[in-house]
Amino acid sequence: MTHRPLSLSLLILVASCITLAQSGRKIAAQQPEQRFTVCFLNNGDRITGHAISVSAEHVAIVTEYADTVILRSSSIARCETSDEGLRAQLIAAKILSPPNGKEAVKAPPKAMPTPQQAANRPNNSPRFGWKRSLAFNYTLARGNANISDLNFSGNFTRTERDNRLIFSGFLRRGVKNGADFANLFTSTIRYERNLDLNSMPLRQLSFFTETGYEHDEMRRLNHRIVWNGGLLVPIVKTEAEELGLDLGGGITHEEYMTGLKRTLGEGVFRLTSEQKVLGNARFRQQLSAFPDFAELGRYRFQVDLSLRAPLSRILSLRIGALNRFDNRPQEQNVKRNDFSLMSGLAVEF
Numbered sequence: 001m002t003h004r005p006l007s008l009s010l011l012i013l014v015a016s017c018i019t020l021a022q023s024g025r026k027i028a029a030q031q032p033e034q035r036f037t038v039c040f041l042n043n044g045d046r047i048t049g050h051a052i053s054v055s056a057e058h059v060a061i062v063t064e065y066a067d068t069v070i071l072r073s074s075s076i077a078r079c080e081t082s083d084e085g086l087r088a089q090l091i092a093a094k095i096l097s098p099p100n101g102k103e104a105v106k107a108p109p110k111a112m113p114t115p116q117q118a119a120n121r122p123n124n125s126p127r128f129g130w131k132r133s134l135a136f137n138y139t140l141a142r143g144n145a146n147i148s149d150l151n152f153s154g155n156f157t158r159t160e161r162d163n164r165l166i167f168s169g170f171l172r173r174g175v176k177n178g179a180d181f182a183n184l185f186t187s188t189i190r191y192e193r194n195l196d197l198n199s200m201p202l203r204q205l206s207f208f209t210e211t212g213y214e215h216d217e218m219r220r221l222n223h224r225i226v227w228n229g230g231l232l233v234p235i236v237k238t239e240a241e242e243l244g245l246d247l248g249g250g251i252t253h254e255e256y257m258t259g260l261k262r263t264l265g266e267g268v269f270r271l272t273s274e275q276k277v278l279g280n281a282r283f284r285q286q287l288s289a290f291p292d293f294a295e296l297g298r299y300r301f302q303v304d305l306s307l308r309a310p311l312s313r314i315l316s317l318r319i320g321a322l323n324r325f326d327n328r329p330q331e332q333n334v335k336r337n338d339f340s341l342m343s344g345l346a347v348e349f
Contacts, residue, residue, distance in 0.1 A: 036238070037061065037081035039071060045161055047071065051081070054089040131157045135318050137344030149174040149182070151342050162194040170322075172340065182340075183217035192232060206232040208246065218338070220331045222255045228268045246270035249293070256330050265293040266300075281309040301325040308346060318346045 037051045039059060047069055053060035059071045059079065079090055090096035133155045141147040150173045158165040167189055174182030190210040212226040230248015237243075248268045255261045270288040277283045284306045292298040306320040324338045 036083065037079055037086060039079040040077045041071070041075050042077050043075070051086055054086065054093055054095075056093045059090075059093075059095065129159065131159065131348070133346055133348045135320075135344055135346035137342050145176060146178070147174070147176050151340075151344065164192045166190040166192075180217060183215075185215045186212065188212040205234070208232050208248070217257075219326070219329060219334050220257045222257050224255075225253045226266075227251050228266075230268055241273070241275045243271075243273045246272070252290075258331070260330060264295070266290045267293065277307075278309065281307060283307050295328075298328045300327075314347055314349050316346045316348065317343075319343045 037049070039047045039061065041047065047061055047063065049061040049063035049069070051059060051061050052068075053070075055073075057073055059073065059076065061069050061071065063069060073093065073095055076095055079096055081087055081090070087096060135151075135153045137151040139147060139149040151171070153170045154168065156167040167187075169187040170185070172182050172184045174180065188210055189212075190208060192206045192208045195205050195207060207229075208231070209229040210227070212224075212228075214224040214226075215221065228248055228250035230246055233245045233247060235243040235245060246268055250266060250268065251263065252266050253261075253263045268288070268290060270286065272284075272286045274282055274284040284304075286302075286304040288302045288304075290300040302325070303323040304320070305322075306318060308316050308318045310316045320342045322338075322340045322342070326336055329336055
């Protein structure tokens with residue numbers, strides 16, 4: 001047995017990481033200065049992100065979804081920020097009132113992009129509306145081992161003022177020497193609603209409900225249908241890092257190819273974190289646990305990691321890892337753990 005293919009894969013992975021680091025530094029050097037701010041509009045909307053341009057006529061903000069929004073000063077009720085330089089510019093533009101009735105402080109002279117330059121930034125799309133992402137990876141080998149491995153994932157998100165609708169799916173199909181070694185399909189529909197509580201620490205608390213479908217021939221699972229609901233609790237939300245926790249439960253219905261059918265109650269504990277790394281690259285981690293309410297000690301666990309580095313306005317390089325664990329699989333010959341490492345290109349539009 002030879003280990004050269006594994007060594008070659010590791011070399012490719014290391015080379016990809018080095019490329020990501022170099023591209024991240026170049027992108028970071030080209031980006032204008034960003035200052036975290038929150039603007040409250042006259043119609044009740046709230047825009048959160050990084051201010052990249054301020055004048056008496058407008059405020060340009062890059063939101064958490066990498067969208068650029070240009071707000072007319074007349075539509076802004078007030079803005080809040082901890083950046084002193086930005087605060088001075090907002091006061092000079094008469095968008096923010098000076099403290100203690102003092103005259104507006106003159107903003108420090110900084111080269112700011114014009115509204116036209118802000119509009120030409122990558123991923124310039126409306127703050128509210130659809131955002132779509134498709135990722136694809138395919139491996140083909142012929143010789144001593146004939147391998148065909150396809151990975152495809154998609155995400156469609158509709159964001160509005162106080163709610164968000166998400167459609168996501170993942171497909172993996174692998175064949176080696178004519179025999180399947182992977183045949184997995186999952187999809188989820190999720191709805192989130194901001195409760196907008198008056199208490200400031202709970203202001204971003206949201207309710208979520210989701211419906212999922214899963215088919216996995218390697219685990220002899222014909223289908224698993226899941227309905228979950230609960231609360232999305234934000235723990236950390238800054239310009240460089242986000243951390244949130246899903247707490248809830250639901251009903252799961254499973255049917256196996258052996259004829260076994262069962263319906264059970266499961267809990268949902270999901271920790272989601274995302275950080276900005278290597279300039280404009282984003283590293284996302286999601287850990288999900290599903291304990292069985294009826295059968296104590298039985299649980300499912302899933303870890304999903306992804307690193308995305310933009311290459312152009314709509315194209316990015318993506319490296320991901322997926323680990324799925326069931327501590328009590330229904331089939332004796334089925335392993336409890338499945339691990340996948342993927343790399344490929346993603347298109348966002």
